[in-house]
Amino acid sequence: MKQLTDVAGFVDIDKGSPITSDTIMAKTVTTQLGEIYIKANQFGLSHLSLVAAKLEMSESTELNQQASTYLIQAERELKEYFAGQRQHFSVPLAPKGTEFQKAVWQALLALDYGTTCCYADIANQINRPKAVRAVGAANGANSIAIIIPCHRVIGKDGSLTGYAYGLEMKKSLLKLERCTDFKLV
Numbered sequence: 001m002k003q004l005t006d007v008a009g010f011v012d013i014d015k016g017s018p019i020t021s022d023t024i025m026a027k028t029v030t031t032q033l034g035e036i037y038i039k040a041n042q043f044g045l046s047h048l049s050l051v052a053a054k055l056e057m058s059e060s061t062e063l064n065q066q067a068s069t070y071l072i073q074a075e076r077e078l079k080e081y082f083a084g085q086r087q088h089f090s091v092p093l094a095p096k097g098t099e100f101q102k103a104v105w106q107a108l109l110a111l112d113y114g115t116t117c118c119y120a121d122i123a124n125q126i127n128r129p130k131a132v133r134a135v136g137a138a139n140g141a142n143s144i145a146i147i148i149p150c151h152r153v154i155g156k157d158g159s160l161t162g163y164a165y166g167l168e169m170k171k172s173l174l175k176l177e178r179c180t181d182f183k184l185v
Contacts, residue, residue: 024039024040027075033172038074042063044092044094045094045147046096087114093144106126110125116152150164151174154181
C-alpha cells in the first residue's frame, strides 16, 4: 500500500462559499460490465454507481460546464481502465462524507492496482486499529465505486466479501486488474 501522502487527495470544498457543492452534471457511461452512472459538481467527481440511471442534464452555467469537464474526464479514464490501459485515475474527486469516511476512502485510493487488503489493514493505515467495523461501514458508503477502489477490500482470510454491486461484479473488477490474491468460495 502506498503512503497516504503519495496519492491524490480530495478537493477541499469551501463551506463558507455561497455556491453549494450540489450543482451537478451527470451522464451514463457504457462499459463491458454494464452502464455506469457518474455525477460531478464544480469541484470534481462526486458519484459513480453501477446502477442503471437516467441521464441528467442541468442548465448551462459556468459551474455546470466545469462539472461537465469532470464527467468527460471520468468517462475517458473509465474507458481506459476497462480497456486495461489505465491503473490510476486522475479526475478530481469531491465525495460527501464524514472526515472518518474520507480518511478511509483516501486509504483506499492508496491501494495499488491489482492488490487487495482487508478492513483491518485500512484501519491500521488511518491509525485507527480498533475501528475495523467502522472502516467496513465507510467502505460501504463509498459513493465513487471503482475509482475509489472499495472492490479491492477482501476478507482477512482472502475470501471475497460483500460488495454493493454483487460478488460477481467484484470478481470481474479484480480479474480485470489481474488480482489473484483472493479465494473463490
